[in-house]
Amino acid sequence: FVDFKYIKVCAGNGGDGTIAFLKGLNGPIGPPAGGNGGRGGNIYITASKNITSLNNVLNRYMARSGSAGMGKQMHGHDGEDLDIVVPVGTLVKEFELLEDGERKLVVRGGAGGLGNTHFVTPTIPGPGIAGRGVRVEPIVLQLELKTMADAGLVGLPNAGKSTLLKATSNAHPKIAPYPFTTLNPYVGTIDFEDFWTMTIADIPGIIKGAHDNLGLGHRFLRHIERTKLLVYVIDLAGEAPWDDLATLQNELEAFQKDMTDRPSLIAANKADISEISKQNFAILKSKTKIPIVPISAKHEKNIRAFTGVMRKIVEEINRKEAAKSAVKTAEKNAVIASRIAARIALKNVDEKPIP
Structure with missing residues (x-):
């Protein structure tokens, strides 16, 4: 039974943009057509009521990187997101997972690099450069399970x-x-x-x-x-x-x-x-x-x-908790309603014709 663990996680790197050109009508090289690199995979932590300890949580996780862009303005594939499944009641550094199915993004994958089509200027119609995908550094997460x-x-x-x-x-x-x-x-x-x-x-x-x-x-x-x-x-x-x-x-x-x-x-x-x-x-x-x-x-x-x-x-206890939750929900809805009413009132003032 493991109820405390450090894990090292790394989101996927962004794929590099590519340098490519279409075939020209009057020459071998036409306009730029390099596609963007794909986004790196994100890492999520998801709570599940079907497991009760951190035993099966690995020490290291790495999401897939995005693939490089291709010619004809075809973008690279995004890296697949990775889910780390933990028991309900797990504390992850600065947030807690208290509901079954609750999912939190912990590391965002790197953005893909831009293809050379994004670097066209009036003076450089056929740029020979492309952006590199964003590289992601690994981080260490502290997991702590508190039984619910x-x-x-x-x-x-x-x-x-x-x-x-x-x-x-x-x-x-x-x-x-x-x-x-x-x-x-x-x-x-x-x-x-x-x-x-x-x-x-x-x-x-x-x-x-x-x-x-x-x-x-x-x-x-x-x-x-x-x-x-x-x-x-x-x-x-x-x-x-x-x-x-x-x-x-x-x-x-x-x-x-x-x-x-x-x-x-x-x-x-x-x-x-x-x-x-x-x-x-x-x-x-x-x-x-x-x-x-x-x-x-x-x-x-x-x-x-x-x-x-x-x-x-x-x-x-459950009745009291439900009553408190209902009050909080009502207060939240009241705030949202007042903001909407204020926006409508402001819009009506702006649209009022000038005499």
Whole structure:
């Protein structure tokens, strides 16, 4: 699993213009007829929901160059554009790809050189020069993948996140009875009976000091940035589950200010193990205002209730986001309408007859 990569890309060079002449009526050489060189291929980066990592992204990419111009004013062929396909959620230096199918131009191909027909002057009717195509220098791009999901499972190592992901979704993460089994984020889809779906991500275990990059902390924490709902997976069988919650919140807040302000839910795991788990659940509930649902991921107890609560929160988030988007669209349309009205008014003033 690769979520960070440097790649070297180079757009295609422009093809050279050519020097050519038509056959003259009264001599061997007639008027100039050199065609322009073709444009070099552009390089685009396109987001796709069908891939989940940067593993298959190559280290180097080069688009095809445009071909040279030809005689009889025939222009050279343009170089074929090149698409680099990356996962949705990829950050490319200065811009982000957040929608499936979103496409950005990153390097423009070189312009083709002009044929000698463009250099005709009254004093030089048959120029023997042509333009060279523009050469393009390679650049280095930095790609960074941040997992996108409706909900993100956050917890200490071995809290049961992977087991919960498997119990709720179609994902099949590795599960083992030792810490740091999960080293890469897994994303699964929860399918509800009414065909409504949501995505849920298993973020690798966070430890104390993760914001200082202990235990690959930065690599793990950045995958939480784009989850709409934080789901804290807390082990009720531990000595002090409320301290585990505090550790997680402190690490998230230290990594990115106000991250803990986003909608949250607690999955109180291993609630069926012993009386201690029940006591810890009561204490944890009294120490936080975050909604909390007792579950047993291993035995899949109370999972339906848990996913139902998640759905309710995510649907509310989606409604608010849709409302904000509608307001922005309305404001944008209002600005466009006012500009059009201003242009029409200005045109009417200009066309008003002089008395």
